[in-house]
Amino acid sequence: MSASGTLSRGALALLLRITGTPKQEVDAEDLSINADFKELINARMIHPLQNSATSLNVDDQDYELLPCPSGSGFRYFSSGAGWVNVPTTSIGRYQVSSNRFLQFVQQWLDISSHQPVTELAGDILWDLGDIWLGKSRVAVLFCRRAYLAQTISTVKLAFGSFARRRSAVILTDRAISQNGPPIPGEPLCIAIHDLLLPDQQCISAIDKDLLAELLGYGRSHQAKRPPTWCSEDGGELVVNGEQYVFTGLTHKRIIRQLFEAWESGQEKLRTAAVLENAESKASALSQAFSGCKTEWKNVVGYGNGYCWLKTE
Structure with a gap:
């Protein structure tokens, strides 16, 4: 699914899984090179790091990798199969393109592209801008590795000087740690996948009505x-x-x-x-x-x- 601002549910799940690693990196050999992986590459959500692979394990046997004569990809020699070509996407290391991904999240929430993505804490917390939920203006942030108490401590420090902390929501890559310290302003912290509709297989929007209800700005809350x-x-x-x-x-x-x-x-x-x-x-x-x-x-x-x- 290559439409602008759109990802399949499977590709998003894989992407969020990679964001949870220490450096947002993954070895291609550790993944099944399936449609989700290829979609992330085509959408430029992940990019290859300099290829340092020198060997490839196939059926518990290591083979030396050599550049293809054509200059595209690599190959190895097997006594049973002869020369076997190996696509570049099947080896090496990939990293999440954070700005690209967070710009998608901005689109899903109808946040203006004129609001720049701003890093608030070293490769952990970003300010995505503001959205309006009814008459209320809410700051939206994204935090990765939210399942670690150490991450929440980092977020706490950043929020101490964050002017819009009294009306904010922090989107996360997975469920937030319950062992971390309280965050100033007590923002709503919620995993992105919890804001997707159950039958939503093609992700092009985040459910703002649900977000409004969770923040207390929805119609049911207004009536009370x-x-x-x-x-x-x-x-x-x-x-x-x-x-x-x-x-x-x-x-x-x-x-x-x-x-x-x-x-x-x-x-x-x-x-x-x-x-x-x-x-x-x-x-x-x-x-x-x-x-x-x-x-x-x-x-x-x-x-x-x-x-x-x-x-x-």
Whole structure:
């Protein structure tokens, strides 16, 4: 299956298996050179490393490999079969083309190609960009070797400085280790194959509706929301059924603080502390919300050095 942005289910499973190796590499001799392997080569999901193979084992007998006179591939001599040609794809070592694969994942989630794939932790964690699930903006990341506790420790360190951690999902190559430390922001971590429909043999999309349900943004969750509600990142606030969407990072951090205070029964917060926690350089709330297109004054009250969420 060579259509742009498409992989068969079997080829994807093989690819994710290879991403779980230490260097995302595999010896061709260790694999069955089947349709899935050939599909990954044709889709440029894996690429050959410099061929260093000098021999080939056939029926428990080692044969010396020699270049074919034609210059294409290799051959060995067998007393029973004479000269036997060996395709280059049948020997040597292959490595996953990470950027190529992650660009496919971007397409499957309708992430704009203008959002570059960014490596966050050495060959382990990548930022794929943002998607919209309903009115909520969610950061999407990919983590390989997620089954190792050591990997989760690496992810924890990277997430400590990841600004969008409050609204994020981490896609993984397999089920995540339960022995690793908690990740800041408590992002949803889910294996890619768990977001595929059971009968989906040709992979060209990831089930965003299922992802929205798992994150709490789906329709069934929306129907259960109380009259006043706020998303984890503060980007979506509903007050008495009226929705307010905030896109600025500082704005979202302020809104989330005010909502949490209201939810816990605190009437007011000191404005200076709220601005500091939001990492804002502004000296006043009105200055912090300067340029905000949302009618923020409808839901944010402030005065005498304090601020609060307006729910009436």
